[in-house]
Amino acid sequence: MVNPILLIAVPLGLGFIIPLLGLIWEKPTRYVPAAAMVFNLAASLLLLPKVLQRPWVVETAGLPPPFSIHLVAGPLGVGLSLLIALVGLLVAIYAIGYVREGPVAKYHSLYLFLLTGATGMVLTADLFNLFVFFEILCISSYALVAYHGDRAGTESSAKYLIQGAIGSSLVLIGIGFVYGLFGTLSMADIARNIDSVSPMKLFLPMAFLITGFGVEAAVLPLNAWLPDAHSSAPSSISAILSGIAIKAGLYAVARVLFTIYGADTIALLVLVIGILTLLVGEMSAFSQNNIKRLLAYSSIGQIGLIVFALGLASALGVQGALFLVVSHALAKSLLFLSVGYMIYRTGSMEISSLYGMGRRMPVSALCFTIGAFSLVGLPPFIGFPAKFTVIMAALERADPLFTALVGVVLVGTVVEGAYFFRIVQGLHFRPPPESATPARADQEEAPVSALVPICLLAALIVAVGVYPSVLTHYLGPAARDLLDKAAYIHHVLGP
Amino acid sequence: MSFLADYVHYIGCFALVLIGLYIVLVKTNLVKVIIGINLIDTGVNLFLVSVGYIRMGTAPIFSEDGAAGKQMVDPVPQALVLTAIVIGVSVVALGLSVAIRLYEHYGTLDLRKIRELKW
Amino acid sequence: MVTRIIHIVLSPLIALVVAVFLLGLSRIVIARIHRRYGPPIYQPIIDIIRLMNQQSISHGTLFELGVVLALAGSIVTVLFIPLGGTNAPPGSYPLAHGLLCPLSSSGGLLVVIYLMLFGPVSIALGAGASENPNASIGVSRKMLLALAYEVPFLLVILAIMSHYGTISIAEIVSRQQDSAWGVFSVPLSAVAAFLILPAMLGIRPFDLVGAPQEIASGPLAEYGGRYLALLTIQNGIQVFVVIALFVNLFLGGGVNVITFLLKVFAVFLAAELVSAVLPRVRIENALRFCWTWPTGLALAQMIITVVSR
C-alpha cells in the first residue's frame, strides 16, 4: 500500500530535483510535474477505497497523535488530493507545450511546490503544518503569478503578496492563540478539548484563522487579489489557482470551522458571506471585457456558492459544496486552459478579440462552451448535479428564509448565465474582429499537448454530469469526514 | 503594574503588529509596505515565542533542571517560529524582487500609481 | 330528409331573390329620398344580366377564386340562419311550420360569425390578387371596418348568447318567440347593433370600403363582367344575412317566412333611411365611432346581463 506521505513527498522531492536537473539538461524538466502527478493520481486512486473504510493516520515522527506532526488520509483528504492530482496532471500536460519562455525549470519546480502545498494542506492533521503547506502554496503562487514578469503580472503579484502576507500573519496569530489556549496543534486534539474554553476566548483565534485562510479562500472582502492574480498569471497557473489553490484555502476554512470548532452557530453568517461573495463576484464579472478577469470574478461567484453550501452545515449541503468544488475545479480549469491558447493566438484578453474563435479553434471553443455551460449549471454537465445538490440542501430546510436565499443565489446564476452565454455567442457566432488574420485559419488550433487535457476535462465534465453517482459515492463519506467531528477525533486519537 | 510586567511581551508584539499594519495601510511605497509586512511578521513571531515562554524558565533541553519538568519553556513555539521566520524571509525576499520588477515596469513604487488592474 | 333537401335548396333561393330585391329597393329608396325617380326595382337584374354577358377581365386564378369563394361563403352562411318558422316538430310544411334553417344544429352562432368572415376574406384575397393598389387600400379599409364593427357586434352577440345561455340561433329564436323579443330583453344591445348596422351592410356613412370617388370602388376596382355580377349577388346575400341575423337576434325571427321577410324589409328600410341622409366618414372616424357609442352600449348591456345572471 502506498503511504499517504508519498503524496506529499514525491512532488516535493521532484520539485527540488527539477532546478538541479534544469542545470544539466533543461528539456526533460517539462515532463517532471506530469510524472509526479501521475504518481499522485495513481496513489490517490489506490488509497481511496481503503480510506473510505477507515481513515489512515500516518505518524511521521514515530509518536502517536496528538504528539508530533501527523497526516490523516481520510476520504476528504484523499479525495481532494485525487482532485488536485487530476487537475494538476492535466494542467501539467498543458504546460508542457504552453510554458516555453522564461525560466521553464523554475516554473515547473514552483508548480510542483504549489501542488505539494495544496496536497499537504488537505492531508495534514496539524494546524501549524497546515499553515506551512499553506505558505508553500501561497509563496509559489506569488512567484508563479509574476512568472512572465510583465506589468500586470508583477503588479498583481505584489498585491497578492501583500494581502497574502497579511493573511498568513493573521493565521499565525490565530495559531499562536490556539496553542496558547490548548497547548497542542493537532486539530483532533483541539477539537476534543474545544468545550473546555469559554466561547469568547475561542472566538478570537477562530476569527484570526478564518480571516487568514479566508484571504486564500477568496471570500467576499478578502478576495481583492484574486481577479488580479488570476487574470495576469499564465493561463495554466490561472487554471490551477482557480481550480486548486482557492479550494485549498476553502478547505482550511472549512476544517477550522467544522472539524475544530463544529461551528454550527455561525453557519448563518457563513451563509450570508457566501451569498454576498456570490453576488459581488457575478456582478463584477457581468460587464467585464477582459476574459480572464471575467473568469476570475466568476470564480469568486462560485466560491460564494460553495461557501453558501458550506454555510448550510448539513450533510447534504457540505456534500453539495464538495460537489461544487469538484465541478468548479474541472470547469474553471477547463475554461482557463481553453482560453489560454486563444489569448496566445490573438495576443489580447479582450472578449471582443476572441470573436469568431469557434471557426479558428473549434475544439477549444467547444470545450470552452462545455465548461461555461457546466458553470452555469446546465445539464448534462457536472455543474448541474452540483448546483442541484446545493439547492436541494438549501430547500431541505423547508424554511421560507432559505427559499428566499436560494432565490438570491439563483439570481447570481442568472447573471452568470448572462455573461457566459454572451461569450459563447461571441466565440461561435460573431464575426472575427477586423484585425484577425483569417489566412491562417486552419493552423490555429491549440497543439495536442493542450488539446488532450482540455478534451479530457470536457469529457470528465460530461461524464460526471450524466452519471453523477460515480462521484456522489465518495462525496457522502467526504462530507461526513468534514462534518462529523466526533468520528474525526475518534479516528485520529483513538477511542 | 504587575499586569504590565506580565504581559509586556504581548503588548510589545502586538504593538509591532499594529505598527506594521499601520504602515501597510497608510504608506504607499511598496518597499515601506514590505517593511511593514516584515514588522508584522516579527511581531507575530514574538507573539508565538511568548506564548510558550515561561518567565524564568529553562531551555527546553533534557538537562537535569529540565527533567524536573516545571520550568521548561515550551519548545514547540520556538520550532514554529523558526519555520515562520523562514517563511517570512522568503515572502519578503520575493516581495522585494517583485518590487524591483515593478519599478522596472512602472518607474515608481507608489502603490497609488500602480493601479492598472482594477474593477 | 326530403324536407331537409327542400330547405337546403329553398333558403339560398329565398336569399338570392330577396337579396336582389333588396338591392333594387335600396336604389329606389335612396333615389326617392334624393327626390329622384330612381331605377325600376328590377334594375339589379338587368345589371346582372348585362355583366354576365360582358367580357370579364381576369387577373389570374385567385382573382376568380376569390369571387367564387365569397359567393359560396355567403350561400353557406344563409344555410345556418333560420329564415322564419317556429321550432315545430320536423316534417311539417316548410313555409308554414318548422324552422327554415337546414343546418341549425351545426355549431350555431359561433359558426355563423366565422362563416360571415368567409365572404370578406375571399373578396380580400381576390382583390389582393388584382394587383391594383386601390383594391389593396379598399381591403385594408374593409379589414379595419370589420374590426371596428366586430368589437361591438361581438359584445352584442356574447350578451345575447349569455342572456339566453346558448350558442344556437334556433334556440335563441324560439326563446324569443316564447317570451319577449330580444329588442326588449337586451335593449341596449339592440341599439348598439342598429348603430353598427350600416357599417355591417357597407352602406353610408360607412361605405368607405368601396368608395368610388376616392379609391375607385376599392376591392372591386378590377372586377368587371361576370365577376362583378357574382359579387353583386354576394353583396346582396351578405346584406340579407346581416339583416336576417339582426331580425333573428332581436326581433324574434318570424313565425313563418312571410313575417320574417317583412321584418327583414322593415329593418333594411330603417337602415337605408339612416344611410341615405348621411355623408361618408373616414376610416378613423368609423373606428372611433364604432368603439365609442355602440361598444359602450353593448358593454353596458353585457355587464347588466352578466350581473343579472
Place this chain on the structure above:
Amino acid sequence: MLPTTILIVAFGSAGFVYLAGRVHARVRDTLAVLSSLVLVGLIGLGYGAWREVVYVPDFLGLELVLRLNLLAWFFAITVAAVVSLSTIFSLSYMRRKESANFHYSATLAVEGAMLGTVFAGDLLSFFIFWEIMSWSAYLLISCNRGRALEAGLKYIIMSLVGSCAMLIGLLAMYSGLGVLSIPLVAEGMQAASPGFVLLVLLTFGLGFGIKSAMVPLHTWLPDAHSEAASPFSAVLSGVLIKMGIYGFVLLMYVVVGLKLLLGVGAGWLTFRHILCWLGAITVVVPTFIAVLQSDAKRLLAWSSIGQIGYIILGLSFGTSLAFAGAIFHALNHALCKSLLFLAVGAVEHNTGGVRDLNDLGGLAKRMPVTFACALLAGLGLIGIPLTSGFVPKWLIYRSLIEDGYPFLALAALIGTWGAILYVYKLLHNIFLGQLPEKHREVRRAPLSMRIPILLLGLGILVFGVVPGIPLRAVQDIGHTFGLAQLKVTLWGLGSEAGALNMLNICLAVVIAFAAAFLLLRLGAKGRAVDQEDSYAAGSAVPVGRYHYTVDFYGPLSRMISPYLRDRADEFYYWLAARGREIADLTRKVYTGYAGTYVLYIVSFLAALIFLQLVWHIW
C-alpha cells in the same frame, strides 16, 4: 425500451450528423432527414404501447424514468413531425450555408430534448431535458448570427430565469414530498398545504410561462422567433413553445390536479382566474402588436404569442371542452405556424433574404404552392371553418360562453379578428398585389421546400374536415385527467344542442362552391391580363412599384400604437440596465489600491470580532 431508443436515436443522430457533415454534405443531409423520419416512425409505432422505463437508475439517489402515454405520444408525434418537415425544408434552405452542420445536428438535439421532455416520467428528467432543450435552442437561435445573437441571449436569459424558478419548485417538492416521480408527486400533492401548492404553481408557472411566452413573460419570443433561421423558427414556434404548454398540462392536470387547482386562491382571485385573464391578455395585446409589424417573421412571432394565449386560456379554464380545444389548438398552431414560418422561409430563400413586408409582393404567381398552403395556414390561424383552426377555437369559445365568461370569450373573439388583420397583411404583402421589379426573376420554391409545406397544408385541411381524429385523442387525454367525456364523432361533436358537424359544413361549402362556380361559368368568357394592365385612372401603372404595403393598417396603427408598447419588454430592459449599473457600482469595490485591500482584510477581522462582542454570534 421504446422511449429510450427514441432518445438514443435522436441524440445519437445529432452527433453523427455533425460528423457526417465533416465528411460530405450529401451524407449529412441524407442522415439528418432519415433519422428525423425514423423518429417519426418510431413514435408512430409506439402508439398504444404505454409503458414506463427506468433509464438512469441512480442520479443523485433518484430514479430517472421515461414513460410513454397518450399525452406524451400526442406531443411527441407533433414534435417529431414538425421537426422532420423542418429538416426536409432545411435541405435547400441550409444548402451552402456555413453553419449547416451545426444546424442539422442541433435541430436533432433540440428534438431529442423535446422528446425527452415529453417522455419524462419524473420531474427531474423533465427538468434535465427541459434545460438541454433550452440551451440547444439558444445555440440554434444564435447560430443565425447578426441580430439573432441578441435575440438568443434574451431567450436564454429568460429561460434561465424560468428554469431557476422551476428548480426551486422542483426541489421544494422533493424536500416536501420526497419523491419526484410524476404519479407519486401527484399523489403527494393532494395532501399538501395550499401555500405549498401555490409555491409549486408559481415557480413552475413562471418557467412554463416563459417558455410558452405568456404575457408578460413573452418578450424573448418576438426577437428569437424572427431572428432564428426559418426552419428553426418553424420548430420554435411550432413545437418548442408547446413544451411550455405541455408543462402547463402536466402541472395543472397531472401534478397539481384539477380539483386542487380550482381550489387555489379565493373568490375571483384564484390561480385559475388569473391565468385565464393572463391568457386573454395574451390573446389580445400581442395580436394587435402583430398587426403593426412590418417584418414577416416578427409578425408571425407576435402572432404566436397571441395564439398561445388561446391555449393557455383553454387550459386554465379547465372544462373538458376548453381543455380539448386548447390541446387541439396546440396541434393546430403547430401545423399552421410552422407552415407559415416555412413559407416565409421559402420566400426568404427565393428572394435572397428579403422578409420585410414592404419589400415583397405579388409572389403568388411565382410560388403558387407556397402561397396556397400559406393561405390555408393563415385561415387556420384565424380559425375559418374547414381548417383545423376552427374546431379548437369553437370549442374554447363555446366553453367560455356556456360557462358564463363572456368577457373572456370577447377577448378570444377579438383576438380572432386581429388575426384576420395580420394574416391578410402577411399574405397580401408577400403574395398578392404587384410583383416588384427586383423579384421578377423569383422562381418557385425547390421541391424539398414544397413537400413539407404541402404536407403541413394537407394536415391542416384534413384535421379541419375530419376533426374527430385528433379530437378523439385529445378527449381521451382529458378523460385520463378526470374531465367529462365528450361526445366526439369523426366529424365533430355529438348531438347535443349546439353540436358541431363538420361534415354538414363541409358538404354545404362544397355544394355552395359548386353552385357559385356554375354561376360563374354561366357568364361570358373572359380574357386574362397581366399586372401592368391595371386601372390607374388611365395612366400606365408604374411597373412593379405600385404595391400598397407600407403602413397597411395606417389608421388603426395611428390609433392603437400608443397603447401597444411592449411595456413588459421595456421593464425588463430597464431592469437589466439598472442591474448593469448596480453591477458596475459593485465592482468598484476592487479599487486596485493595495491599501484598500488590506483595509478590507483588517475590517473583516474587526467586524467579526465586533459581531462577537455585540451579539455573541458564537
Place this chain on the structure above:
Amino acid sequence: MDRNQLAKWLKSPVEMANKYSLHAVYFCTGCGIIEIPPVITARWDAERFGIKAVATPRQGNLFMITGYVSLKTLKAIIRTYEQMPDPKYTVAFGSCPINGGMYWDSYNTIKHLDKYIPIDGWIAGCMPRPEAVFIGVTHLWTLIDKGKADGYIRYSKNYASYRRNQEMLFGDLGWPPLYPSESPAEEARA
C-alpha cells in the same frame, strides 16, 4: 322605351340588358363634365334609365369623353378604353372631340378623336345640355338595337391602323398591343 316589354326581354335579353344598364365611365377631360352632374342628379336623374356612374372602366360599358382632348389626356383615354371589357360603347360629348371645336387650331388638342378610338355616338354642342345627352343616349339605344353600336368590334378589326395612329402621336405607348397582330404580313399590308 321598351324596357317594360317582356317579349323583347325574352327575345334578346343581352341587347336589352346592354341598353338599360349603361354604366358609364365619365372621362372628365374638359368643361363638358359640368353638364354631367345635372344629368345624374335629381333634376334629370339618369338612373331612371339605368345609367349609373362607375368608378373604373372594368365595371362599365359606356365611355363618355366629355370635352376637348389634349394629347396628354388622349393617352389616358386610349388606355381606359382598352381596359373596358367588351361590349362597350363610346360617346363623345361636345364639339371639341368631334372636330376640335374652339381648339381647332390648338397644337396640343386632338381634332378627330375617332382617329384614335372608335366612337359610337356624338353629342354635339358647346356644351350640350342634359336634354341633348338624353337624346344621345336614346340614339345609342337605337344603335344597340340595330347592332350598329359596334365600335369595339371595329377597334378589334382595325386595331393595327388605330394603333399606328396612336403611335404616330406618341411614339411608344408604353403598353403592349391589346390585340396582338396575327401575322407580320398582315401588319405590313396594313
